[in-house]
Every structure is written in structure tokens, then in C-alpha cells.
Amino acid sequence: FVFDSLSEGLQSAFKSLSGKGKLTEANMRDGLKIVEESLLESDVSYSVVKDFMSHVTEKALGKRVLLSLRPQEELVRIVHEELVATLGPVDSSLHLNADRPTIIMLCGLQGSGKTTTCGKLTQLLREQNIQPLLVAADLQRPAAIEQLKVIGDQLGVPVHTETDHKDPVKVCRNGVDRAKKDGNRVVILDTAGRLAIDEELMSQLKMIDRKVGPDQVYLVVDGMTGQDAVNSAGAFNAALELDGVIMTKLDGDARGGALLSVKQVTGVPIKFIGTGERFDALEPFRPEGMASRILQMGDMVAAAREAHRIVDEKEREELEAKMASGEFSLDDFKGMMQKIAQPGLMGRMMGLMPGMSQFKEAMESEEAGGQMRQIIGLIDSMTPAERKNPKLIDSSRRTRIANGAGVPSPMITQLLKQFDTMKPLMQIMAGKGTGDRLSMLRQ
Ligand code: GDP
Numbered sequence: 001f002v003f004d005s006l007s008e009g010l011q012s013a014f015k016s017l018s019g020k021g022k023l024t025e026a027n028m029r030d031g032l033k034i035v036e037e038s039l040l041e042s043d044v045s046y047s048v049v050k051d052f053m054s055h056v057t058e059k060a061l062g063k064r065v066l067l068s069l070r071p072q073e074e075l076v077r078i079v080h081e082e083l084v085a086t087l088g089p090v091d092s093s094l095h096l097n098a099d100r101p102t103i104i105m106l107c108g109l110q111g112s113g114k115t116t117t118c119g120k121l122t123q124l125l126r127e128q129n130i131q132p133l134l135v136a137a138d139l140q141r142p143a144a145i146e147q148l149k150v151i152g153d154q155l156g157v158p159v160h161t162e163t164d165h166k167d168p169v170k171v172c173r174n175g176v177d178r179a180k181k182d183g184n185r186v187v188i189l190d191t192a193g194r195l196a197i198d199e200e201l202m203s204q205l206k207m208i209d210r211k212v213g214p215d216q217v218y219l220v221v222d223g224m225t226g227q228d229a230v231n232s233a234g235a236f237n238a239a240l241e242l243d244g245v246i247m248t249k250l251d252g253d254a255r256g257g258a259l260l261s262v263k264q265v266t267g268v269p270i271k272f273i274g275t276g277e278r279f280d281a282l283e284p285f286r287p288e289g290m291a292s293r294i295l296q297m298g299d300m301v302a303a304a305r306e307a308h309r310i311v312d313e314k315e316r317e318e319l320e321a322k323m324a325s326g327e328f329s330l331d332d333f334k335g336m337m338q339k340i341a342q343p344g345l346m347g348r349m350m351g352l353m354p355g356m357s358q359f360k361e362a363m364e365s366e367e368a369g370g371q372m373r374q375i376i377g378l379i380d381s382m383t384p385a386e387r388k389n390p391k392l393i394d395s396s397r398r399t400r401i402a403n404g405a406g407v408p409s410p411m412i413t414q415l416l417k418q419f420d421t422m423k424p425l426m427q428i429m430a431g432k433g434t435g436d437r438l439s440m441l442r443q
Pocket of ligand 1: 108109110111112113114116117193248249252274276277281
């Protein structure tokens with residue numbers, strides 16, 4: 001039965017809804033485990049997760065639970081706060097010089113989005129009426145020079161290229177001289193990348209760094225690559241003195257956990273994040289939003305919002321009142337089932353909740369849909385009194401209902417168990433506690 005595997009996860013994930021009282025080591029352990037899973041699922045590297053968790057545990061243990069918060073929520077709040085602190089501080093300034101051209105050097109592996117990011121930074125500067133000069137210093141791939149030229153044409157900025165020799169240091173120096181002569185306030189160096197880190201690439205970048213003296217050296221990292229991002233960031237940071245990181249491709253499914261790892265490994269500020277292929281898809285980095293995304297709490301809020309779309313305000317109030325007074329009946333259960341049995345909805349919600357993503361596929365399966373319909377059929381075979389008060393259902397009633405629905409009687413026991421299991425989920429759907437969560441995330 002699909003719902004059985006779900007029950008355990010649900011119970012631990014939503015203990016917070018019923019568990020009032022003190023933050024004990026035991027209930028914190030559950031919460032910490034969910035947080036840890038969440039971080040690992042978000043692609044934060046294992047060692048970083050370990051460090052982070054021990055730090056958080058230490059911090060949380062000394063803390064009193066605020067009266068207004070449930071223990072698990074207090075824990076999540078602490079974790080969120082720590083994530084924000086670790087991901088920050090915010091610094092998306094390009095630190096432009098007043099008296100001479102500011103040289104920005106972009107480096108990163110091939111395909112990380114370096115050249116695209118040149119275009120994005122150009123767009124950002126153009127919005128401030130600054131005309132940068134782009135320098136095509138990737139002499140490894142002839143196509144790279146072409147690509148930068150196209151970007152320059154699209155955005156209406158000059159591109160310095162030299163195709164006749166193979167020394168990127170010279171090209172960069174000539175580019176900087178040209179910018180001084182032409183009065184460009186910013187020079188962006190698009191350097192060569194490789195598919196993997198190698199000595200030659202590193203020594204070439206070190207040469208440019210030493211001989212051209214960029215004011216800002218930014219590493220461009222592909223946010224989709226998870227663990228690889230961490231390794232390359234470590235290598236680049238050892239070779240060059242990085243001033244910042246730009247993480248690209250965070251518009252996709254990537255949870256962005258690599259950001260936390262990269263930040264831990266390099267210690268330099270995350271300047272921007274790339275959220276698309278277009279030149280306007282560059283955002284200043286905001287630790288709060290990112291922390292929610294890594295923790296998937298933002299998604300939890302999204303899940304609650306989606307649920308709100310399906311259950312209207314009046315229904316929600318009625319449900320909440322029934323839950324509170326213990327009058328939530330099997331008829332209500334059936335009503336909710338019918339609503340959430342919409343194709344794909346349950347799966348989507350599971351995917352959005354922390355620690356629940358392993359149930360996503362199961363809930364999206366044909367089997368789950370069939371089981372929900374079966375549950376609805378079983379409830380239909382009960383008397384109104386039974387639906388109102390399931391405690392009435394003793395073994396002889398079980399047999400009668402099972403015969404009526406044409407199923408074995410243990411299925412009735414199963415159903416009643418699920419009724420209890422699903423209650424917390426219904427509670428989420430009814431919006432209980434959602435307000436607290438939202439306000440907590442906004443803090
Ligand atoms: P380079 O080899 O490092 O110069 O990488 P490119 O700039 O050529 O980018 C490689 C690919 O990634 C291209 O197809 C880009 O359109 C794409 N890309 C770059 N940044 C982003 C981003 O933030 N989001 C998405 N979805 N794609 C990106």
C-alpha cells in the first residue's frame with residue numbers, strides 16, 4: 001500500500017504540528033535529521049553538511065524555545081538563520097574605481113556560463129550608463145571569440161579581439177590599454193576554460209592575474225554540477241585570489257546547495273546568481289531567499305499556497321474548526337481526498353516538502369490514484385454515523401463494510417489507520433500553521 005510507506009515520513013515531518021512543549025534532544029534529533037536530509041538532497045557536499053549540522057546543533061541546544069513557536073519551528077528558524085549567516089555577507093558591488101578602468105576577470109570551467117555572464121554584467125553596467133570593453137581572452141576555442149563578438153554586437157559594446165597570436169596576457173594588456181585610450185570605465189576579461197581543471201589552464205590564469213592585475217577576479221560556477229562545483233572552486237581559489245563567485249543556472253531544478261559548499265570552501269562572497277540564458281537573468285545574491293530554497297522551506301510555503309488554491313477560505317475555516325474540535329469526519333476526509341486526488345497534485349506536494357521527496361514518484365503513480373479511489377469507495381459503504389465517528393467501527397461493522405465494498409476486511413483497518421496518518425497533511429492543506437511559517441521565513 002503506497003500510503004503505508006508515506007505514513008512514517010509524514011509522522012516525523014509533521015510532528016511539529018502536534019508536538020508542543022520543550023525542545024528536547026529527542027524531538028530535535030528528528031528535526032535535525034530532516035534538515036540534514038534536506039541539505040544533502042540540495043546537493044550540499046557531505047563534509048560541509050557535517051560541519052554545518054554540528055554547528056547548528058550546538059547553537060540550538062543552548063536556546064530557549066520562544067513561546068509563539070513550536071519546537072521544530074524554532075529549530076528551523078535557527079537553521080535558517082545559520083544558513084543566511086554562512087551564505088552571507090551580501091556584496092554585489094563591482095567596486096568600480098573612480099580614476100582608472102576597473103578590470104574584471106571572469107574565470108571558470110568551460111560551459112560554466114562565463115561568456116554568457118560577460119553579457120549579463122555588460123547589461124547590468126549599461127543600465128548604469130557604463131560602457132564596458134569586453135576582451136576575448138579565451139584563445140583556446142576560436143568559437144569563443146566569435147561568441148563574445150556576437151554578444152558585444154547585441155548589447156552595443158566594443159569587443160577587443162586578436163586572432164593572430166596565442167598569448168592571452170598580451171591580449172588582455174592590449175585590451176586594458178585600449179580601454180584607457182577609449183575611456184571605458186570597465187574592462188571584462190573573458191578567459192579560457194577547460195572541461196576539467198588542469199595545470200596549464202591554471203598557470204595561464206595565474207599569469208593574467210599577475211601581469212594584468214585585475215581589480216576583481218570572479219569565479220563563474222555552474223550551479224547544476226553540485227559536487228564538481230565545489231572541487232573546481234577549491235582549485236581556482238588556491239590558484240587565484242578570488243574576489244567573488246557567480247553561480248549560474250539556478251533557474252533549473254538545482255536547489256542551490258552547491259552555493260553553501262562553494263562559500264565554505266572559498267570564503268569569498270557570492271556576488272550574483274544566474275537564473276536564465278538571457279542577459280537580464282542575473283540577480284544580486286540574496287542569502288535569505290537562497291537559504292529558504294536550500295532548506296526547501298520556501299517550497300513548503302509554495303506547497304501550502306498551492307493547497308490554498310484548491311481549498312477555499314470558507315472550507316479552510318470549517319476544516320480548521322473541525323480539526324480543533326476533533327469533529328473531522330470520514331466524510332471530510334473523503335472530500336479532501338477527492339480534491340487532492342487530482343492527477344499529479346499529491347506527487348507535486350510531496351516533492352515540495354522537506355524529507356518527503358522520496359514519496360513523490362509513488363504518489364504520482366497509477367497505483368496511488370487507484371488506492372485513493374478505493375478509499376473513497378470504502379467510505380461510501382459506511383453509514384453516516386460511522387463516517388461521523390469512525391470509533392464506532394468494530395469488527396462486525398468492519399466485516400459488513402468490507403463485504404459491501406467487496407474488499408477483504410483488513411482493508412478497513414488500513415483505511416482507518418490512513419485516516420489518522422493523513423490528518424496532519426490535511427491540516428497543512430487546511431492552512432494550519434502556515435501563517436507562522438510564512439512570518440518566520442520573512443524575518
Ligand atoms: P562558457 O564556456 O563558460 O563561456 O559558457 P557559456 O557562456 O557558453 O554558457 C554555456 C551554456 O550555459 C550556454 O548554453 C548558456 O546559454 C548556458 N547558461 C549560462 N548561464 C546560464 C543560466 O544562468 N541559466 C541557464 N539556464 N543557462 C545558462
